[in-house]
Amino acid sequence: xxxxxxxxxxxxxxxxxxxxxxxxxxxxxxxxxxxxxxxxxxxxxxxxxxxxxxxxxxxxxxxxxxxxxxxxxxxxxxxxxxxxxxxxxxxxxxxxxxxxxxxxxxxxxxxxxxxxxxxxxxxxxxxxxxxxxxxxxxxxxxxxxxxxxxxxxxxxxxxxxxxxxxxxxxxxxxxxxxxxxxxxxxxxxxxxxxxxxxxxxxxxxxxxxxxxxxxxxxxxxxxxxxxxxxxxxxxxxxxxxxxxxxxxxxxxxxxxxxxxxxxxxxxxxxxxxxxxxxxxxxxxxxxxxxxxxxxxxxxxxxxxxxxxxxxxxxx
Amino acid sequence: xxxxxxxxxxxxxxxxxxxxxxxxxxxxxxxxxxxxxxxxxxxxxxxxxxxxxxxxxxxxxxxxxxxxxxxxxxxxxxxxxxxxxxxxxxxxxxxxxxxxxxxxxxxxxxxxxxxxxxxxxxxx
Numbered sequence: 001x002x003x004x005x006x007x008x009x010x011x012x013x014x015x016x017x018x019x020x021x022x023x024x025x026x027x028x029x030x031x032x033x034x035x036x037x038x039x040x041x042x043x044x045x046x047x048x049x050x051x052x053x054x055x056x057x058x059x060x061x062x063x064x065x066x067x068x069x070x071x072x073x074x075x076x077x078x079x080x081x082x083x084x085x086x087x088x089x090x091x092x093x094x095x096x097x098x099x100x101x102x103x104x105x106x107x108x109x110x111x112x113x114x115x116x117x118x119x120x121x122x123x124x125x126x127x128x129x130x131x132x133x134x135x136x137x138x139x140x141x142x143x144x145x146x147x148x149x150x151x152x153x154x155x156x157x158x159x160x161x162x163x164x165x166x167x168x169x170x171x172x173x174x175x176x177x178x179x180x181x182x183x184x185x186x187x188x189x190x191x192x193x194x195x196x197x198x199x200x201x202x203x204x205x206x207x208x209x210x211x212x213x214x215x216x217x218x219x220x221x222x223x224x225x226x227x228x229x230x231x232x233x234x235x236x237x238x239x240x241x242x243x244x245x246x247x248x249x250x251x252x253x254x255x256x257x258x259x260x261x262x263x264x265x266x267x268x269x270x271x272x273x274x275x276x277x278x279x280x281x282x283x284x285x286x287x288x289x290x291x292x293x294x295x296x297x298x299x300x301x302x303x304x305x306x307x308x309x310x311x312x313x314x315x
Numbered sequence: 316x317x318x319x320x321x322x323x324x325x326x327x328x329x330x331x332x333x334x335x336x337x338x339x340x341x342x343x344x345x346x347x348x349x350x351x352x353x354x355x356x357x358x359x360x361x362x363x364x365x366x367x368x369x370x371x372x373x374x375x376x377x378x379x380x381x382x383x384x385x386x387x388x389x390x391x392x393x394x395x396x397x398x399x400x401x402x403x404x405x406x407x408x409x410x411x412x413x414x415x416x417x418x419x420x421x422x423x424x425x426x427x428x429x430x431x432x433x434x435x436x437x438x439x
Contacts, residue, residue, distance in 0.1 A: 044396055071396070083393070085342075103344040130342075137342035164392060180392070291392050297365035304362075305369060305385055305423060309345050313419040 031057045031252045034284045042289040045069035045165055045282055056253035061214045064247055065170050067286035068255060068279040070163040081277070082163040085133040087233035088261075088273035089160075091115050093134030103137030108233075111135060121236060121266030128234025132161075136233065141310035145234065146227060150293035154203040154228030155221060156243045158184055159259055160273050161232040165288045175209055175217070180291050188219050199223030201239045219245040230261065230273070238265035248276070255279040346415045346425055354384050354412045354424065361404040368394050370404050372412065374422075386414050388426040398438075408432050 032054050036046065046069070070082030086101075087093040091113045095101045107126060108114055117125060130136055131143035140148070147153050153161065162181040169176040173191035188209040196206050201223055209219040221243045230237050241263040248256045257277045262270040298306075356374030369387040376382050388394055404410070411431040414424030430437040 042395070047396075100343065100348070102348060103342055131344065133342040137344045139344045289392055289395065291390065292365060294365045300362070300364065301366060301369070304371075305367075305387055308385075308421055309417045309419065309423045311419060311421065314421070 031055075033253050033281060036283050038283050038286060040285060041287050043067075043282065043286045045071065045286075046280070047072050051253065051280065054253065056251040059215045059249040059251050062211050062217075063170065064168045064175065064217060064249060064255065066284075067165065067167050067282040067288065069165050069282055070257075070277070070279050071165075072278065072280050082279075084161050084163060085232055087134055087160070087231045087235065088259075089277060090272045090275050091235075093136065093233045095135060100133065101135045101137075103133075103135065105135040108135060115235065115271060116268040118264075118266055118268055121263075124236035124266065125234055128229060128236060130229075130232055130234040132232040134233045139310045140306055145232070146229065147232075147293070150295050150298060152184065152203040152228070153182060155186060155205050155207075155224055156245075156259060156261070156273070157229055157231055158182075158186075158204075159245070159257070160230055164291070165282070165286075166279075167288060175219075178288070180288050182293050183290055195220060195222050201225035203228060205243070215249040217247040217249075219243075219247070221245070236266050237261070237263045240265050253281045255281070345417060345419075347418045348415055350416050351427055352414055352416050352424060353429075354386065354410075354414055356384065356410065358404050358406055358408040358410055359383075360406065363391060363401040366390055368399065370410075370412075372410060382422050384422045384424065386412055386424045386426055403437070404432065409434070 033046075033051075033056065036050060038044070038046070072082070081089060084092070086099065091111070092099075093101070093108060093111055095110060096112050107122070115121075126136075128145070129138045129143045130145055131138060131140045131148060132145070147157075158179050158181065165180040167178040169178065173189065175188040175190060176185060177188065178185045184204070186204045186207060188207040190209050193208060195208055199206050199222055203225055205221045205224040207219050207221040209217055212218050222241070224237065224239070224241050224243075226237060226239045226241075228237070229235060241261070244260045244262070246256075246258040248258070250256055255278075257274055257279060258272065259274040259277075260270050261267065261273050354372055354374050356372045358370055359373050360371040362369045367387045367390055369385060372384045372386060374382050374384050388399075409432075411429070412424075413427055413429040415427045417423040
């Protein structure tokens with residue numbers, strides 16, 4: 001919703017608009033975020049300090065639209081939170097007091113908040129060999145992360161790893177999520193249809209969503225192919241995975257995302273992957289920089305770095 | 316026929332798996348995070364590319380021999396957010412780079428802090 005349309009929607013605003021000079025109306029209008037100058041192309045997202053002192057307008061009703069950034073809230077020593085190189089944020093694959101673990105552990109029993117694996121879940125997780133950061137990281141030559149060969153990350157991995165910039169677009173019967181990483185997108189249907197009963201598994205599943213109150217949009221997704229991982233850490237899922245996302249619009253500039261994983265094949269109980277995870281709106285006109293998995297770039301990288309760095313040490 | 320095709324496909328996949336290691340995307344497992352080295356020399360190439368940005372530097376070892384170093388950092392989006400651009404380095408730049416070295420002892424590293432370009436400390 002634009003500043004102008006918010007004003008237009010309010011009779012009081014209309015009254016004020018009629019008596020105040022326009023410049024004054026704009027400075028007191030819904031949001032000063034949109035006054036911040038950004039690069040018009042390949043925009044760089046605004047982070048924490050840029051939001052200090054801003055007075056966000058109220059959350060617009062039934063509206064998630066806009067460009068959002070998920071990378072803003074790094075801990076004092078951690079990486080930008082949205083990128084989550086060490087796995088789903090509520091269950092990060094780190095060691096107590098060490099956000100930069102050396103890797104090489106066979107399992108995750110020493111992480112601060114282990115997942116409730118079933119025996120099959122544990123075995124599947126251990127068969128997945130992640131090369132990113134985390135307690136189980138292996139050298140790339142030993143890894144089998146499907147994303148390392150440019151396979152689609154799939155859903156919900158697009159929420160749980162490399163969660164960066166996204167654009168949300170709403171139409172009459174869809175909410176579209178356009179995601180920066182690998183330039184992926186998904187459709188959340190809002191036309192009242194039921195989820196498929198026996199879905200043909202696919203990378204990004206099948207999603208339906210509905211507003212449960214004026215500011216909370218709840219999405220159910222099923223039918224994700226089990227060849228995808230849940231996150232960079234190789235947490236597994238089966239084709240029976242169900243994911244619930246709760247998008248809560250806190251105010252005009254802030255959105256919180258809660259993601260619950262429910263897969264009784266791999267986990268003994270549902271678990272929270274993200275809990276009120278913060279996303280910050282970006283100024284109007286924000287242009288998302290592309291971020292692709294380009295196989296030719298990867299081949300070039302591998303011949304120059306990827307392969308020699310994992311070659312056996314010279315005698 | 317189908318069986319034959321499947322067998323051939325498996326064979327091809329097997330050959331691919333044997334001949335080309337996984338596409339690399341390194342965490343800490345390939346680097347010795349207990350060490351840091353300083354590489355001083357001349358930039359020969361700068362790659363503003365996926366999956367990681369990297370630079371080649373020719374440096375002289377203790378015996379005066381040229382060593383071709385390759386030093387990587389993160390992806391373009393992360394580096395842009397940290398203030399890097401596609402013209403941060405160019406061939407011919409004299410640089411001093413602090414890096415975490417590869418475990419296998421080969422001249423590879425990952426940027427880990429101080430960068431000096433043509434006498435100027437690079438502050439992103």
